[in-house]
Amino acid sequence: MTATSPTRRAPLLTLYAACVFAFVYLPIIVLILYSFNRDGVGGFPPRHFTFDWYRQLFADGPIWDSVLNSLFVAAGSVVLSLTLGLLAALALDRADFPGKALFRRLVLLPLILPGIITGLSLLMFAVFAHVQLSLFTVFLGHGTALISVATTELFAGLQKMDRAQEEASLDLGATPWQTFWRVTLPNLKLSMIAAGLLIFTLSMDEIAVTFFLIGRDNTLPLEIWGRLRRGITPEINAVSTLIFAVSVALIIIWYRVRTRGLGAEAQELIETP
Amino acid sequence: MFSRAYKTLVSLPPLLWVGLFLLLPYALMFAHSFWAVKDGLLVHQWNLDNYHTLFAKPVYIEVLLRTMRIAASVTFCSLLLGYPLAYYLSFHSGGRKELLYQLVVVPLWVSYLVRGYAWKTILGSEGVLNSFLQYLHLTHEPVSFLLYSPFAVVLMLTHIYTPFVFLPIYAALEHIPRPLVEASQDLGASSTQTFLRVILPLSLPGLIAGATFAFVLSLGDFLAPLLVGGASGTMIANVVQSLFGAAYDWPLGAAISVCILFVVISLLFLTERLEKRWSFK
Numbered sequence: 001m002t003a004t005s006p007t008r009r010a011p012l013l014t015l016y017a018a019c020v021f022a023f024v025y026l027p028i029i030v031l032i033l034y035s036f037n038r039d040g041v042g043g044f045p046p047r048h049f050t051f052d053w054y055r056q057l058f059a060d061g062p063i064w065d066s067v068l069n070s071l072f073v074a075a076g077s078v079v080l081s082l083t084l085g086l087l088a089a090l091a092l093d094r095a096d097f098p099g100k101a102l103f104r105r106l107v108l109l110p111l112i113l114p115g116i117i118t119g120l121s122l123l124m125f126a127v128f129a130h131v132q133l134s135l136f137t138v139f140l141g142h143g144t145a146l147i148s149v150a151t152t153e154l155f156a157g158l159q160k161m162d163r164a165q166e167e168a169s170l171d172l173g174a175t176p177w178q179t180f181w182r183v184t185l186p187n188l189k190l191s192m193i194a195a196g197l198l199i200f201t202l203s204m205d206e207i208a209v210t211f212f213l214i215g216r217d218n219t220l221p222l223e224i225w226g227r228l229r230r231g232i233t234p235e236i237n238a239v240s241t242l243i244f245a246v247s248v249a250l251i252i253i254w255y256r257v258r259t260r261g262l263g264a265e266a267q268e269l270i271e272t273p
Numbered sequence: 274m275f276s277r278a279y280k281t282l283v284s285l286p287p288l289l290w291v292g293l294f295l296l297l298p299y300a301l302m303f304a305h306s307f308w309a310v311k312d313g314l315l316v317h318q319w320n321l322d323n324y325h326t327l328f329a330k331p332v333y334i335e336v337l338l339r340t341m342r343i344a345a346s347v348t349f350c351s352l353l354l355g356y357p358l359a360y361y362l363s364f365h366s367g368g369r370k371e372l373l374y375q376l377v378v379v380p381l382w383v384s385y386l387v388r389g390y391a392w393k394t395i396l397g398s399e400g401v402l403n404s405f406l407q408y409l410h411l412t413h414e415p416v417s418f419l420l421y422s423p424f425a426v427v428l429m430l431t432h433i434y435t436p437f438v439f440l441p442i443y444a445a446l447e448h449i450p451r452p453l454v455e456a457s458q459d460l461g462a463s464s465t466q467t468f469l470r471v472i473l474p475l476s477l478p479g480l481i482a483g484a485t486f487a488f489v490l491s492l493g494d495f496l497a498p499l500l501v502g503g504a505s506g507t508m509i510a511n512v513v514q515s516l517f518g519a520a521y522d523w524p525l526g527a528a529i530s531v532c533i534l535f536v537v538i539s540l541l542f543l544t545e546r547l548e549k550r551w552s553f554k
Contacts, residue, residue, distance in 0.1 A: 010365050017361040020354045024380050024435060027391035030401055034394065041334075041394045044404035088287035095280035097288070106291055109299075112486075113537060114493015116510045117530050121298035124527075128301055144294040147287070167274060176279050205384045207496055212517070221386050228500070232394060240387040247382045255319060 008138065013027065028244060035237035053234040063239060066185030066223035073139045073219060074203040078196050080143030085150020086188075092151070093158040108152065110145035115208025118145055123212040132217035140205045141213045148197045149202065197254050201247065279396075291360045302534075305527035314325060323528035333512065333529065338508040343423055343430075343489040350431040351487045356480065359473075360472075365447035375441070389500045396420040396501065400546040403528035408411060421503025429501050430491045438483035445479025446472070485544045488544045489537050 034041050036046035057063065088107055092100070110118045122141045126133060165187070169179040185192075208223045214222055220243075224236060307319050327333050358377065366373050380388070395401045398415040407410045419425060449472060457467040495510035502508070509529060516526030 006320070009362070013357060013365060015362050017358050017366075020358045020435070021376065023354065023432065023511050024377070026433065027388060027395060028380070028383065028394055031387065031391040034401070042399045042401055042404055043278070044401060044408045080376070084287050084290055087283045088291075091280070091284035091287060094275050095284045097280075097284055103288060103291065106295055107287070109295065112489060112541065114490060114510065114533065116296075116495055117302070117514060117534055118466065120303045120513070120526070120530060122294070123517070124301045124305060124523070126297035142296065147291070163274075170274065175315055176276060205386070207386060211514075222347060224386055228390065228393070232390075232397075237394070240384070240390060243387055247384070248379065251375075251379060251382055259347050263322070 010048060031237055032241045032244065035234055035241045037234060041232050041234055041237060052202045053238040057235050057238045057242075062218075063220070063223060066218045066220045069135055069217050070220040072134055073142060074200045076139045077107055077142040077146055077203040078199050080139070080197055081146040081199050082148045082192060083146035084143075084229055086192075088147060088151045089154035090184075092155055097108070106147045111152070115145075115206075116212075119209040119212035122209065130173065132215065135217050135219075136211045137212050137215065138219065138220050141209045142206055145206075145209055146199045149199055153198070154188060154191050155234035157188045161187050191258055194254065197250055201250060213226055275338075302527050302530055304454055305524050306531045308524045308527075310522050310524060313521065322523045326525060327419050327528055327532065330463040333509075336423060336508050336512055337421070337532075339507075340492060343508060344488050345436060346427045347430040347482050347491040348487045350427065351438040352480065352484060354376070354431070354435045355483060356442055358435075358448055359439050359443040359479075363443060364472075377436050377439055377443075381440075384447070385433060385496070388433055389429055389497060392425065392432065393420065393501055395504045396425055396428075398497075420501055421506065423502065423506045425501040425503075426506045426508070430487075430494060434487040434490065438487050441479040442476060443479070445476040449475045475525045477551045481548050481551070482542050485540060489540060492537065493533055 033046055033196075035053055036049050036051070038050040038052065084189065088103075091097070092104055097103075118140065122137070123145070124134075126137050131137060132177065161184075165183050166179055169183045170176065186189035205221060206219075207225060210219055210222055211225075218226065220239075227233075229235060297507060305315075306323055307321065309316050309318050309320060316449065328385075354381065362373050362377075393400075393444055396419040397403070398417050398420065401413040402419070403412075406416065410480045453471055454467060454474075457471045458464075462470070493510050495514050498506045498511050501509075510533070513526045513529050516522045516529070
C-alpha cells in the first residue's frame with residue numbers, strides 16, 4: 001500500500017501519535033520502575049534499586065492463594081465458555097429456531113453491558129436459587145459472561161470455513177459425529193486457541209462481575225483490590241509488573257501460534273496444484 | 274445438509290444455559306425493581322415506588338447527569354487521542370504499521386486494575402507526578418486536586434478506552450479503498466479537503482462504534498471512581514453498588530440498574546442504525 005498511495009510526511013501528526021503512545025505507555029513504565037524502588041511508591045527520581053518488594057511478594061501466602069484461585073476459575077471458564085460458545089456458534093451458523101435473533105443479542109449482551117449489571121443480575125439469581133457465594137459462583141459468572149467472546153470468535157471462524165470439506169466428509173459416508181471431530185473442529189483450531197487465550201486473560205483480570213459473586217476466597221484482582229484500600233505499597237507494583245509480564249508473554253504466544261497457523265495455510269496454498 | 278438431530282443437539286444446550294443463567298437473572302433484576310424493602314426484608318409486592326423515588330429525589334438525577342458528563346468527556350478524549358493515532362497508522366506509518374498496531378493492542382491485554390493502580394500512584398499527593406513537579410521546583414507543595422476528582426476518573430478511563438476506540442476506527446480506515454483517496458488528490462483537493470470529504474465520512478461507522486463502546490463502558494463503571502474518583506467523582510454505578518451493599522435497598526438499586534440498561538440499549542439501537550446508514554457499500 002505504501003508504494004501506491006502517496007504517503008506524505010506529516011511531522012505534526014507523527015509527533016501527536018508519539019505523544020499518544022507516551023500517554024498509553026508511561027503509566028505502565030512508571031509502575032514497573034517503582035516496583036524496583038527501595039523508598040516506595042512516589043518520590044522523584046527513584047533512587048535505590050532493590051528486589052525487596054519481589055522478595056516480599058514471593059513470601060506472601062494470601063497473594064499466591066488468590067493466584068491459584070484465579071487460575072482455577074480462569075481454566076474452568078475457558079472450558080465452560082468454549083464448549084457453550086462453540087455450540088452457540090454452530091447453532092447460529094447452521095440451525096434455524098424461533099427467537100434466534102433474540103438469542104444472538106442475549107449471548108452478546110455481557111460483552112457490551114457494564115459489568116455491574118451482569119454481576120448484580122447473577123447475584124440476585126444466586127440469592128434467589130439459594131446458592132452460597134463462592135469461587136464456584138464466580139466461575140459460573142465468568143463462564144456465562146464470556147460465552148459472548150467464544151461465540152463471536154468461533155462464529156467468525158465458522159463463517160470463514162469452507163463448507164465443501166464438511167459436505168465431502170458427509171457424502172463419503174462419515175457420520176455427523178466423525179465429521180465434527182475430524183473436519184469441523186480441526187478447522188476451528190486457531191479460533192479456539194484465540195478465544196481460549198482471550199477468555200483466560202479476561203477471566204484472570206475480571207473485577208466488576210467477580211465483585212458481586214465472590215465468597216470467602218479471593219481471586220487475584222480482588223485480593224489486590226482489598227489491599228489497595230489499606231494503602232499502597234510497592235509490593236502491588238511488583239505483582240502488577242508480573243501480571244503485565246504474563247500478559248505480554250500470552251500475546252507473544254498467541255502471535256507465534258497465529259503466524260505458524262498462517263504459515264501452514266500458506267504452505268498448503270503453495271502445495272495445492 | 275445438517276440433520277435435524279444435529280441442529281437440535283447444537284442449539285439446545287446453549288439455549289437452555291443462556292435462558293437459565295442470563296435471561297432469568299436479567300429478568301430477576303427487572304422484577305426486583307418493582308418490589309420493595311420493608312423492615313430490612315425484601316417483600317414481593319409489586320409497585321412503582323422505586324421509579325418514583327428515582328425521579329423525585331434530585332440527588333439521583335444529579336449523579337446520573339454527572340455520570341453522563343464524565344462518560345461524554347471520556348468518549349471525547351478517547352476519540353481525540355484514538356482517531357489521529359488510527360489515521361497516522363493507516364496512512365502515514367509506512368513499514369512500521371504492523372509493529373505499531375501491536376503496540377496499541379498490547380495495553381488492551383493489560384489488567385484494568387493494573388492500569389488504574391498506576392494512575393493512583395502517579396496522581397497522589399505524594400505520588401510520582403507531584404514529586405516530579407517538586408523536583409523541578411515548579412511547585413513547592415503537592416498539587417492535591419489531581420487525585421480524587423472527576424478529572425482523575427476521566428483521565429484513567431480515557432487511558433483505558435483509547436485503545437478500544439482506536440480499533441474500530443483503524444479497521445474502518447483500513448477498509449477505505451485507496452483509489453478513492455488518490456482520485457480526490459489527483460482531482461486537486463487539498464489534504465484537508467480529502468480528509469474532510471472522503472476519509473472522515475467513510476470512517477464514521479468505525480468512529481461511532483468506538484465512541485459507543487467508550488461511552489457505554491464508562492457509564493457503568495464503578496471501579497474507577499472508587500480507585501481515583503473520591504466523593505466528588507462518584508458515579509451512578511457507585512450508588513447502585515452501595516444500595517446493594519451497606520444501604521441495603523436492592524429494589525431501588527435494581528430500578529437504577531434498569532434505567533442504566535435502558536439508556537445503554539437505546540444508545541446501542543440508535544448507533545446501530547446510524548452505522549448502517551453511514552456504512553460504505
